[in-house]
Amino acid sequence: MKLTAWAVERDGERGRDVHLLVNVEAETDSPRAPVAVNLALDRSASMRGAPLAAAVEAAQLLVERAGSKDYLGLLAFDGVPEQLEPLRLMDSDARADLAESLSLLQAGEGTALHEAVESGAAAVRRLFIPGARPKMLVLTDGEPSVGPRSLADFRALGSKVAESGITVHALGLGRHYLPEILEALTGPSGTGFTHVDDAEGLPVAAAGLVAELFGEVGTEARVHVRPSGFSELQCRHRYLARVEGDSLSAGLGSLSHAFPRRALFTGRLELADWSLGVTTTWTQNGDTRRVAVPVQRVLPDSPEGRFIRAVGAELDLVSAESVAWKALMRRNPAAAEQSLKAAEEALRELVRLGVDEVPAKRHVDRLADLKLAVERRTGELPALLVRRARAADARTGLSIIQPAIPARKAGN
Template sequence: MKQTALAVERDKDNGRREVLLLVTLEADAEAPRAPVAINLVMDRSASMRGAPLSAAVQAAQALVDRAGPRDYLGLMTFDADPEQLLPVRAMDAVAKAQLFKVLSKLESGEGTALHEAVERGAEAVRRVLVPGARPQVLMLTDGEPSVGPSHVADFKTLGARIVESGVSLHALGLGRHYLPNVLEALTSPSGTGHHHVDNPEGLGPAVGSLSAELFGEVASEARVYVLPSGFAELRCRHVFPSRVEGDAMSASLGAVSRAYPRRVLFSGTLASAEWSLGVTASYVEGSDTRRVPVQVTRVLPDSAEGRMVRAVSAELDMASAEDAAWRALSNGASVSKRHHLTSEQALESMRRALEVANKSLELADEALAKLVRLNAAEVPPQRHLERLADLRRTIDRRAAHPHALVMRRARAEVSRITLSRVGVVPPVDEQPPSKLED
């Protein structure tokens, strides 16, 4: 495992000095991967009928095809009622053939019992002990929960409970009608983030990229510890679960896979001219828990390494502002429905929401412009242009038609940015049947 820590000191807007610390954990390309134990939880509700379900089946079959005899897979499907069609078991030739057959015969139903499906899917994989493998759930859905608990708080509690039980949760949202806040609440405690595709055609590449990560895991339970000296405050900029431990701060990065380096950015305001940062990384590799010190390298802001660290910070600023804009639009659209406002009150509510969305978009544009100026190869800005243009079009349409419903915009890129896992997928030893794409 390779560990690096880059620190950049720079001026803040308020005249004080700030330090950015970027810690990266990267698995060796030749390191042996761990076996996997995954329960695949697939939505087969009415909205999945036709092309979405067909694409989901093909994507799941690609995942099965990648599994080796040391890997364990199971299959649960859900509409109004979750059903564990096949138990989590070793993928020998017979088991793989049966899983392929069951997947090919899936049909859509009615209702979306998302909460119960995730809960039961985690219970099923937790009951199987595979030495060296973390029990995991991979959930695919295109809809909003219509059966059982539906509040974000319920899913946040469930996500935390699943992690406490030793299971990690991955999620993939399909289309524009699912609830990104729900998937974010479920996956944030696992430190995995949720993925998204707008249409069925994108499922193959998305699952291919995700399976390359799942089937390339080298280490698990990775955590970074930072002990600051000379700082007024220190915070973790990514959404990895973080906590204060005595005088140090730690962030849980989850698993580290081949070709998927894990990065976490910290920022802190200086209290004195003299400062230092002690960094330690810990992770589980095989059956061994390792804890290693990481040397902190101070780099100049305008050096290649300094621009890269600053680019990661700018990208996070952009993602945060973009997310705030979409939240403002969604909240503005739902206020009148929740509170039964008059037409005039609803228009005023939307006007305020549009003001917030426009200001947030301006901040996102400024961060993107900064990203372009920094010109860091590791953090390319091109991938963000289309999303911000899409946001601008949505704001303009809403201003022209304030009574129209705002389509929920999937924030996969945002959630992946907050986990530092956006980018071109490098080649790996085991290629899935579908082409890997960004």
């Protein structure tokens, strides 16, 4: 693992603050563990036609990329979930059966999302595969219409599934799914969810998820920070954090190739003489690794200091953007305008910092759409844009930022 911890001291609103950024990145040549993935695929009426065809194509990519030691299963759901293919080792026969089941999928009626996740997770729990990581991948474009529908129900379910050791990944398609529900399902697993505007973008997003699923080399990663000389310390990312003795611990979830995990902590100083003890733990090949990470103090305008500031600015941006959309939905344009200004200031800070690893351009179009919605003040909100913003907030808040996919050259 590549482990770094950088700390920068700056003036804060109530005195001197220290910002600590811990980076955890799997080595590209680290061997990955096999996975057992149950794919829960929405086949409700709204998926009929191009969306279902694109979802099947994305699922076929999962089958193609699975290794010889991986297990895959298929659960399709409309008003009723149905485990069409049990989790099986991906030999040639299993691949053929799974591919055929995918090709025969037809749209139905209703969306029993809660029961689908519950049933899919139960199928994963019934099968023990030594060394393999149990996972679920949920692909849906619809709001639940059958069974439990409240956010509280899905929060309880997401926590229950994560506590059983199963990691939940999700992809929301189009303008009908509820981002709050997908965040409730995936947040406890430390994964967040991915948003796709339309069926055409689904294969690209699926490729990113496949890379994340099949690139995992470590699990149950945690960062432990022991402060000295501080009056308070908080984790800026929305990981599940807890106090452990004299330390603050944040769970990062799984570690995959090409998906560095970051944890930003901010603390208010009480003494001029301060220190931070950082330890990172994770499970790899069945063994728990524990490594102390030396903290390097950096200047605000050094490359590392600018990186820390950029990560904080991006967190501020996506959080303010999400608050602005919520304010618009509550028909509070004044609050939305205030949050928009905060998001735009954070975007300007990103532009000023110019950090390649935290590019400002991936936020420009969304904020332009938000500004237009705030200026209009009335009329129906563009649901697609709301969901896109909430997905960006969820993934950024858990520091899962997929590297940009290079543009395809003409003729390729």
